[in-house]
Amino acid sequence: MITSKLNETRIVITGVGLTAPNGNNLAEFRKSLLTGKSGIQKITVRYMGEVLAGICQFDPLKYQKKKDLRRGTRAGSIAIYCAQEAINDAGLQLASLDRSRIGVYLGITEHGTVETENEIYEIKQYNYDVKFWSHHHNPRVVANNPAGEVTLNLGITGPHYTLGAACAGGNIGIIQGLQMLLLNEVDLALAGGVSECTGSFGIFAGFRSEGALASHPDPTKACRPFDKDRNGVVVSEGGCIFVLERLSDALKRQAKIYGEIVGYGINSDASDFIFPNKDRQVECMRLALRKAGISPDDIDIINTHGTGTIEGDPVECQAIREVFGEYPHASINNTKSFIGHAMGAAGALELAGNLPSFEDHLIHPTINLDNLDPQCHLGTFVINEPKEVDKVDYILNNSFGMLGINSVVIVKRFER
Amino acid sequence: MTKEQIRATILEIIAQIVPDEDLSNLKGNIPIREQIELDSMDFLDIIMELRKRYGIEVPEDDYVQLATLDSSVAYLEPRMKNL
Numbered sequence: 001m002i003t004s005k006l007n008e009t010r011i012v013i014t015g016v017g018l019t020a021p022n023g024n025n026l027a028e029f030r031k032s033l034l035t036g037k038s039g040i041q042k043i044t045v046r047y048m049g050e051v052l053a054g055i056c057q058f059d060p061l062k063y064q065k066k067k068d069l070r071r072g073t074r075a076g077s078i079a080i081y082c083a084q085e086a087i088n089d090a091g092l093q094l095a096s097l098d099r100s101r102i103g104v105y106l107g108i109t110e111h112g113t114v115e116t117e118n119e120i121y122e123i124k125q126y127n128y129d130v131k132f133w134s135h136h137h138n139p140r141v142v143a144n145n146p147a148g149e150v151t152l153n154l155g156i157t158g159p160h161y162t163l164g165a166a167c168a169g170g171n172i173g174i175i176q177g178l179q180m181l182l183l184n185e186v187d188l189a190l191a192g193g194v195s196e197c198t199g200s201f202g203i204f205a206g207f208r209s210e211g212a213l214a215s216h217p218d219p220t221k222a223c224r225p226f227d228k229d230r231n232g233v234v235v236s237e238g239g240c241i242f243v244l245e246r247l248s249d250a251l252k253r254q255a256k257i258y259g260e261i262v263g264y265g266i267n268s269d270a271s272d273f274i275f276p277n278k279d280r281q282v283e284c285m286r287l288a289l290r291k292a293g294i295s296p297d298d299i300d301i302i303n304t305h306g307t308g309t310i311e312g313d314p315v316e317c318q319a320i321r322e323v324f325g326e327y328p329h330a331s332i333n334n335t336k337s338f339i340g341h342a343m344g345a346a347g348a349l350e351l352a353g354n355l356p357s358f359e360d361h362l363i364h365p366t367i368n369l370d371n372l373d374p375q376c377h378l379g380t381f382v383i384n385e386p387k388e389v390d391k392v393d394y395i396l397n398n399s400f401g402m403l404g405i406n407s408v409v410i411v412k413r414f415e416r
Numbered sequence: 417m418t419k420e421q422i423r424a425t426i427l428e429i430i431a432q433i434v435p436d437e438d439l440s441n442l443k444g445n446i447p448i449r450e451q452i453e454l455d456s457m458d459f460l461d462i463i464m465e466l467r468k469r470y471g472i473e474v475p476e477d478d479y480v481q482l483a484t485l486d487s488s489v490a491y492l493e494p495r496m497k498n499l
Contacts, residue, residue: 065435065436066435066436067433067434067435067436067458070433070435071457126468131467132464132467132468134464135457135460135461135464136457
């Protein structure tokens with residue numbers, strides 16, 4: 001079915017730029033995922049005191065001036081770093097591209113919270129006199145800011161916007177990029193997701209108030225999806241942007257091809273603000289499989305969304321059992337156990353971390369899964385050590401978010 | 417503050433706002449924005465810093481007085497001499 005598609009309607013990944021709490025490019029990130037290296041540490045957050053978080057260590061001055069950092073946002077810096085790295089990784093020269101035909105599509109969980117909290121903290125020092133409120137506030141907090149900063153930095157004049165999709169944002173950025181290429185709106189999409197939420201006390205306080213903020217004496221063991229002793233989310237920042245192109249264009253320029261996006265699904269639970277819905281997750285995975293024209297047994301890796309919450313993890317496992325069976329052909333892993341929950345970046349980062357499996361035939365494990373919760377039972381979790389397989393043809397990536405937004409992306413090993 | 421101290425303060429504020437610029441050759445009698453990259457949002461940062469640090473309010477009609485380093489010192493001198 002797929003092979004009968006025209007190359008103009010096949011969308012491939014030809015570049016990856018990322019920053020994660022345990023790596024600032026795909027090679028570093030992959031190495032950390034294969035060697036069990038966590039990126040979680042203790043940090044101090046205003047009003048919260050010490051919390052556990054994943055912080056990225058990329059050098060923002062690699063692509064920005066000091067003044068750009070002062071004026072822009074952390075989300076913008078993360079996005080610029082990832083976009084520039086993705087373009088370089090794709091072997092593209094910006095100067096030789098028609099920059100009116102590049103689109104920037106970035107998933108976000110939230111934006112503007114960090115800046116708003118900072119400004120309120122600042123005017124508190126002046127007895128809340130709003131004449132001390134920054135004139136930079138509006139351009140920093142508009143929802144398109146991270147994508148817009150990318151266009152300013154790279155001189156891109158094609159469309160840019162963000163997609164607010166809670167923790168499904170990263171996948172949905174990718175899907176939007178794919179759709180815009182299929183509609184011939186752009187020739188190249190910079191698509192993925194970003195999050196700078198560790199700069200906000202509100203997200204930590206919010207999860208704590210929900211009883212869903214992870215704690216553990218050892219930061220590296222705090223995020224433990226599917227484990228009996230899991231106790232919540234570890235909040236992280238991060239970013240991942242892919243260069244997406246039509247296969248016809250990628251072949252023309254003899255680009256390196258990481259994989260082909262062959263299926264996707266987005267749907268809504270329509271049932272709760274916070275709690276997930278197993279039936280809708282099942283439908284979303286089936287939607288993606290149907291679009292790809294494949295059956296559950298074709299999938300070799302299921303990268304779970306699992307965030308380490310008591311309520312959420314079993315629902316996803318139940319949904320996977322329903323679609324794939326309790327002992328699926330696919331190996332199952334989880335990336336958040338290493339890097340925490342990178343929110344808007346999570347879906348894209350977690351997909352990126354698995355793409356090398358097409359070539360190295362290794363499946364990165366889930367760490368901190370010491371005692372599998374029977375409610376989360378699936379027979380093919382890859383636990384603590386990478387697993388070697390004969391080949392990997394299809395990766396399915398789950399990302400779900402609050403308000404009940406589900407997203408699934410399926411990537412296929414590239415074959416002409 | 418003396419005039420020299422006011423000049424040094426203005427330069428320090430500008431250095432903070434445009435940290436990539438070399439200010440060592442900034443001429444006092446030529447508009448600052450003709451010598452370095454300093455846009456209207458940066459200019460508002462100077463106004464904000466004067467407000468935050470010294471409680472000085474510069475009305476919009478007076479912004480033109482801050483065009484050069486020399487004119488800035490002359491404008492701010494009566495407002496900062498007692499600081």
